[in-house]
Amino acid sequence: MTELLVKLFIKHPDNIADRAVHTAYGNLACFVCIFCNLMLFAGKFIVGTIFGSVAITADAMNNLSDASSNVVSLVGFRLGAKPADDEHPYGHARYEYIAGLAVSVMILVIGVELFKESFLKVLHPTPVTFSLLTVVVLLACIAVKLWMSVFNRKIGNRIHSETLIATAADARNDVVSTSAVLIASIATYFSGVDRIDGVMGLAVAVFILWSGIGLVRDTISPILGAAPDPELIDYIEKKATSYPGVLGIHDLMIHDYGPGNKLVSFHIEMPANSDVMASHDLIDSIERDFQVHDHLLVTIHFDPVVVDDPHIQELRQFLKEKLATLAPDADIHDLRIVPGPTHTNVIFDCAVPADMLAAKDHRANKLVVELRNAVADRWKDHFCVIQLEPIYAKTK
Template identity: 70%
Template structure:
């Protein structure tokens, strides 16, 4: 079996994440949601399984499409009959939501395709692309609704009030609340940004529909016809804002967003829990879509330890990260000299200086190379990415300050410092 096929098999067959399953069940699944999940998702507790994850995504998208189409049909019909542009606008928003759900469904289908020779890291980023497409569609709808609402303000028409209209809007609010819960719970269970965005969109729809309901009642009470158009502008503005935020959220992982701090902390704590591990640095996380993340980092172990034993520990960590967390890890072994009083003193001194000068920076890979006339102190200094490029030259200033501090204490010591960006900062209070 080819390595890429074996890797895909390990990811597909990994165990369920107990934390996510417990959270999913503990939150209190609505009876109807639980019934849908038990009926249409086989092995629904195995949320880390690729096939189960796809089944969850398909269920959420299909249910959302059906609900949004029903809501859109009801609102547009009532809006046309009563002449309410706000209700029609809200119905068009539901129609755009249905289109977005279809795009998300396609994204789940394409993202579930296994890795191949042309795409060895899989196709999971299709989900991010689907989310971006959904966000752009929301922006387009928002612009169109804004233009229509402005026209309604300039040229108001009478809106025929009916209790049917009120009933449809109240029903819409209840359905959207349920849809938000459905997508949020499933999105949390399978770690899907697309479904979490859909949940947020449904929650926003509750707000916009409530605004339309308020406009309908206020128009009836005051007789001021422009309230409908003004509320339509408010709804359109809210849609535009939500679309812009969704564009930002979905484009970030495509551009290479910083890894989640909880994930970084989890990886560090997990690695440090193995026997003989002294430290972790140079952590990098590459996100190729949900369920397809590559991790690399340097692992510090005592240079006096048996090399084969250290290698075995590293193999265990790589295997456990894959099976338990779905992370494909590559770990570099860094032997660390321990028990050298001067090296320990120098390292402690540098750490104190860094904490005072730049608390977000850290040092590692310290080596001391003595010579006949001077001693070279060689180490890497990882800093926030901004330190590498900002106009204040904070990175360069930090390097110079560390060199001066060392030479002030040990005149015959010269620092050779490699300044590098910290791609996944791990800091604790």
């Protein structure tokens, strides 16, 4: 079914890096979800009203909130597709994240309202009428939500959309909550305890609140500047180092301006004795490769590395071995030495995990002291000048 819908409504579906295709996928998913959730809401609301089940009515309201969320997501996809302008030179793709945050807040509000209603039902239970129609409707809703979860996850993974992946998780959670409502209806019928319906309604409300809190956390994270995807980091590093003459990369930064809109910068290490014009031409080729084939706007800084000095090579290897023991997640780069009449300065940058640079964390300063002492013990006239910096993206 998913592939059929994609074939019918998406032009050039394989070109997912194109912003227009990304938006088309998002629009398709939102329209399908709006339709399904409205049908589910109508079915559950009618059954819940006829048979007096607050749990079923609560679950119906959850579907209505899902439809509202899908509308907000649709608006986010539409606004995110707007091209860059003078006021927003990096585009508008972050509207998707803002839409996701709005959806999360809506879920929290509905969860609170459902909790209040269910709590009153626990205090003042009313009779619940059970029928085969109730079971049929709820089973149908579970089946539809299972399909929606699979559908949104497939589309979300295909276009790397956190919004749709979250929608898939929400649909999966609805399967759990609707199953709980079905169990409550059956338990109430056989036990005769009407309060079970209200208790299960409370459970559904708590589940919605819990999901909403998780969604708020997930949607705020990219807005604040979450760590980049390790797979993307690995891909960028492997692609850059696959070019002849590239020794390695460091200081990799990935700025996320919304799905499909990332700016990348990093330093590339090449032999210091290589031809400057040839190195510049190679860097241009790498930048163009990322832009054309991956839709990544990449800026590369050239770092010359001395490869024909045995002492620098020995120093580099010695420091890396020490770091592997003292701070396995740290790394060094831009190593150079400046000999003098009384001592030799060993100058390099040391990239460490960001939390090590916290004001009350003394691990970074301790690391500097230990590296200086290790080098001084090995070479008495050597003094390390170390610049600490955070790791923005961990490369291998």
